[in-house]
Amino acid sequence: MNIFAEIRTSVLETLDALVAEGRLPAGLSWGNVAVEPPRDAAHGDMATNAAMVLAKPSGRAPRDLAAELAERVVTDPRIESAEVAGPGFLNLRLAPAVWHDVVAEAVDAGGAFGHSGLGAGVKVNVEFVSANPTGPLHVGHTRGAVFGDALARLLDFAGYGVTREYYINDGGAQVDVLARSVYLRYLEAHGEAVEFADGTYPGDYLKPVGEALKAKVGDAFVGKGEQFWLEEVRDFATEAMMDLIRGDLAAIGIGMDVFFSEKSLYGTGRIETAISHLEDKGLIYVGTLEPPKGKVPEDWEPREQTLFKSTDYGDDVDRPIKKSDGSWTYFAPDIAYHYDKIARGFDELIDIFGADHGGYVKRINAAVAALSGGRVPVDVKLTQLVRLTKGGEPVKMSKRAGTFITLRDVVDEVGPDVARFVMLTRKNDAPLDFDFDKVTEQSKDNPVFYVQYAHARIRSVMRKAEAMHLDWSDDALLEDPAEFAVARKIAEWPRLVEIAAKNHEPHRVAFFLYELASEFHALWNTGNENPALRFLHENDPQATGRKIALPRAVEVVISNGLGILGVTPAEEMR
């Protein structure tokens, strides 16, 4: 139940009635009519802009129209009063029973409270992480991973059919580099002294892979040329790296539904099929690109290449799909990959890239628009950098020289819950400061703690209530303004879920939980001033049962919200 949507329906019905009576002209669109929480609580519980939006097309003065609407709309028993304000707002005050019912619904619905029909029947593919299978995930990947997973959970909560997907870049030169690096570790495992030249990966994490390779093939590859072992070592090493990455993802609570191999597109005709699809639309041609403006590479010279006419779909220049030697560029399998997603019947695609891939967005948009005939929208989200600090000092490298801070480093230091929550308290396209000390601090300026603390307080109350052998009653007793304030916030939850899901913005959930926690902590303190407002009343089980419905509803929302963020609610803070 989204009470805002319901009251909006009521307003629209009133408008329909005015049309039927000839008080408003026919043919008006209600599309821009909104019912929203007002910014200032003094303006009531909800406000509608209906009169202002409809004033011009209906030739009415906004305040007059608002007044007429006000007269009619109060026949809805849920609407206690309606007041014209400002330039033509209609401020609505709802009956206390509405908030009472909201609390009861939250308590009854539990984990389903806030579920939405928004995404019913819509299949959406969320592709994220997709890090090269050449090493452990580092902190940059972590943000994309957390963001993608939270977005997937959010969409799932809003009723979409969600597939989480990882694109394995196992088709390019970097997996050959990986294979050679593992081969060196393999020789090392056989007691040979090895040297890691430029263009190989020197990281320690490949040592066990070299040893595992030795255990598997013995000395079969020792002293042999690349042609004997490259392919097998590449497959072996890639699989080992994907195991490593799957482990990293699991450490922060992420499981993928599909791992899609780039390699599976080569030599199987799948790239050719996708490209021929574009060819049929006249979007593939052979040509020579202009040199890039500004900083021209030193060795630049004009080359004839096979190009995709992405400029037809808003890109700045056409993009090469074949190198001058005739082999595919990275973009070609990417086209085929997105073609495959479309063919699998997804209604919406979401790609999550690091900010350094910003230049790639337009060509992905172009490719998907061309391949799907504009049917399938794709939203490419970029996650900005994470600035790691400890006690205010920048942390850039881990102790092992030359390696980036890994996802494991972060999880080991602060735990998966803190890492996830903090990374979701920023919009994806804003840089994020992550201070190892601050994020574990137990104070109000740490939102993780603040929200968890509210939950822990409620759990404490609930445990005590259970000890009194009573259960919540859904007949909530609401008296104080602070109680109504909390109930109003709870009523906003279903609406917030829909807004966040539509905009692909899970950070809104984190901010909402902070606000809800704030309302709750305020309510908690009213119990200090006025013991009658406390949740637990030792000698009055009935009153207690009715009083704990509200904190129980808060618990439901915090728990559901943290579930979307992938954070475990805290039972206690000790």
Add this chain to the structure above:
RNA sequence: GGCCCCGUAGCUCAGAGGAUAGAGCAACCGCCUCCUAAGCGGUAGGUCAUAGGUUCGACUCCUAUCGGGGCCGCCA
């Protein structure tokens, strides 16, 4: 040179085209015999980078400019 993102309180940041732009921190003043004070209440703090435009209405949309970051053929 082009493209993308960002610019909101001293700091870190929210803000579905709506009213007098919000929160936390820092500053100042209050609240613990009390279900967890790890908390709550209050005061103060603003040219929403700048200039135009669209609109009944712009922090929000459009254009230009300034400032910060990222990216820019045969790497992925």
